[in-house]
Amino acid sequence: MAQDHATSAPARVMLHLGLGSFHRAHQAVYLDQLHALGDSTWVLAGGNLRPDMAETIEALRSQGGAYTLETVTPQGERRYQRIQSIRTVVPWTADLRGLIDLGADATTGIISFTVTEAGYYLDAKNRLDLSFADLKADLEAAREGRPGSTLYGALTAILRERMNRGGGAVTLLNCDNLRHNGERSRAGLLQFIEMAGETELLAWVLEHTSSPNAMVDRITPRPTAEVRERVLAATGVDDPAALMGESFIQWVIEDRFVAGRPAWERVGVEMVESVAPYEEAKIRLLNAPHSCIAWAGTLIGYLYIHEGTHDAEIRRMAHDYVTDDVIPVLSPSPIDLAAYRDVVLDRFGNPAIADTNQRVAMDGFSKIPGFIAPTFRERLARGESIDSVAMLPALFLAYLQRWHAGLIPYAYQDQAMDPALAHAICEAADPVAAFCADAPLWGPLAGDERLVAAVRGAFSRVKAFVASRSVS
Template sequence: MTARLSLTTLPAAQRPAVVPSKIGVVHLGLGAFHRAHQAVFTEEAAIRTGETGWGISGISQRSATVREQLAPQDGLYSVLTRGLGDPSLRVIGSIREVLTAPEDPAAVVARIADPAVSVVTLTVTEKGYRAAAQGGLDLTDPEIQADLAGRAPRTVVGQLAAGLVRRAETGAGPLTVLSCDNLVANGPFLRRLMEDYAAASTVGKLLVEQLEVARFPASMVDRIVPATTDADRDEAAALLGVRDEAVVVAEPFLQWVIEDDFAGARPGWEKAGAILTGDVAPWEQAKLRMLNATHSMLAYLGALRGYETIAEAVRDEELAGLANELMTIDVMPTLTPPEGLDLTAYGASVLERFANPALKHRTAQVAMDGSVKLPVRLLGTVRDRLAANAEPRLAGLAVAAWMVYVAGGVDAKGNVLELDDPQSARLQKTLAESGVGRGTQLNGPSVVDALLGVETIFGDDLRDNTVFRELLIDQVGSLTR
């Protein structure tokens, strides 16, 4: 039996160059993306600066799986990078602690309140913020209400609030809270949620005082990180000589753009290649509307055609052409690119990255959580094109593909398409009330009217826009034919 990865079993030549001596960063949402992105930047920054006080305490928001993977491995794991050549492997040691929020919420609060911690980063996905359709905190959410009622917090907003209040009580100093999720102006967005929570909280005064000195910089992150498979673990074991149950897979491309607005000390991420800037918005919008929107389009259209991976979808010449047209015809006219970013070249690089055959990024994985992804990835482009009296034909096609995916429930080969979405119950109820059931023959107008009526996704403006409605009816009809 192959030995498990650890500091003692790993050959010296493959050990991390730096194993941090203490914890200075807390990360909420310890999934594969963080381990392939921010944790890598943090380790590289430690190597380049010689500062060893920036170990990460990673917080798993749901299950104990990551802790069970990392704890026997001394927190070590590997990043298996797959490009066009041979794969490469690097062992990362920047994560020094793993906590599971549902098991020990008090420990999470204590770690956020630790005076040695000056930065909290987040990758909790769009749905983890529990935002209302209007953009503020959803104060009707049962989990938010339970945190506000005084239980040991289980939501990220509740965890941050409790940690900030504890810092106020102990004089631990101001905190930088750095969202790394795919949200428009993610830092200011999170600050607003915290302000809404404070307004509804019994400890609002202390929390407001901490929010006044805290910083919530915006950021943009980019790296394709597909779900790890058993085959990936086997390949990592062959390369390492030991078994790594926590290996993550990633493409070679790696980017992090951060608003340079911090409340105190931080890792020297710029030494590791991160871009610090006064304005993240142009970078963020280009990435969300070009890369992320195209990813979603290919996921839905590809899944409907029976493709298992994004790379297979891009190899379909028709789908690749539609993805390119989405970027060039609908998206680019809505963007003001940051200095140094050629949008045409960026669009070509997006499709090139998606076509990487070594990255088996499943269409079903990208298709998850469409109700929260569509508003930030596609609907801004739709609104901008409609405002310019232009028909958002390609962006509309991506939305129509999502509608058929949700309502139809099967691909061209008859395989069931899993609906993994935080609003799945509401979506299916809305469709059923309109006489549409998953797996049945679809009626275009019924599907479009039912789903356009979900105001938490489309709002009143798109629901009532006749140009958009007619466009969707035509495209849903084409896709179902």
């Protein structure tokens, strides 16, 4: 006879690896909304794989996982929510014991994670790249039965313990921007386990886990002291874990869960058969133009995304890239792509978000192959112009040259970048040719004459744009 698990059994747990701002402004919000409807069947637990965000983690622990989220519309309307769906905050320890114990427990039905594009350590063929020292170290640790700090090292340790305890099936859920993220992270994980020589675990993971693809969207800047001050003024609560995000929110997930899931569809999550058209629209109409605006804005002295978005020339670069080159290759689509483009640009122009070029400009060496190169390949396969999309890598090359000269006004972060190679590209007699010849960036298009010619023309336009502009 079926039992009412919502009242007679312990709450099911979704364990999230990486309690950063995005998770707390996105996945945690959806589950909090479900709780507000009276459904507390599932709760969140989480912690970090590395000893970062120590102050925020401690603040969350002291507040029982609760925190305040400020959201802001493009018109400047602010709203404040107390989010209480995170019930367990796990402090970091080098052995990840708290996360391993939670992940192995039978009440945990979903293990989710948010990582950057570079955090998957995958090459263009979805093979693990062991040239990364931390990944290689984690593989050695796994062979000795120890956890690691990369996604694969941590998941291997958690799933090994779950198998040994008989914890049962569990869904592995990506909450990040990587295209085909469930498929790709699963490919990396299975390779990692196989390389570690864990034959029994490999068979268990294949039988007892699923990895649905998912698409997430909400602009969430790094929290600032001003956010905490506004929260205090508006709510009377001094919250060191407060954060803010835009009012727009979206989550699309392939409905392939092997151990149950929250009733997310009740709070607006789109549960679909395939996430492909949604993720392609977001990656090419949102993520790529976002980087375009950040690189272009930095080149002429802007600090914030909204400044570049309201600059007519920069906005036109982003608009033309989407209109001329992306919409044709993504059509037909279940999404109104032109309307989506306009909504995205309106969101980018929200001054209340104060999203920085520094945050959005990072990881260019991952974004070129992941967000931008596919449009080149598809346009060229159709025999069509690549002039508009060529502006994006041209902007990044100009940005890279500025970084090479030590003239970027902030620290540039890029997990996939080999600094020596990046400097060599900038020092080459023909930087455009050197840039376009880089195989990790361009895959089979590397060195293609059509690519070189288009980027060379775009690079000339970028230089003319920069030369004609300056802001104080």
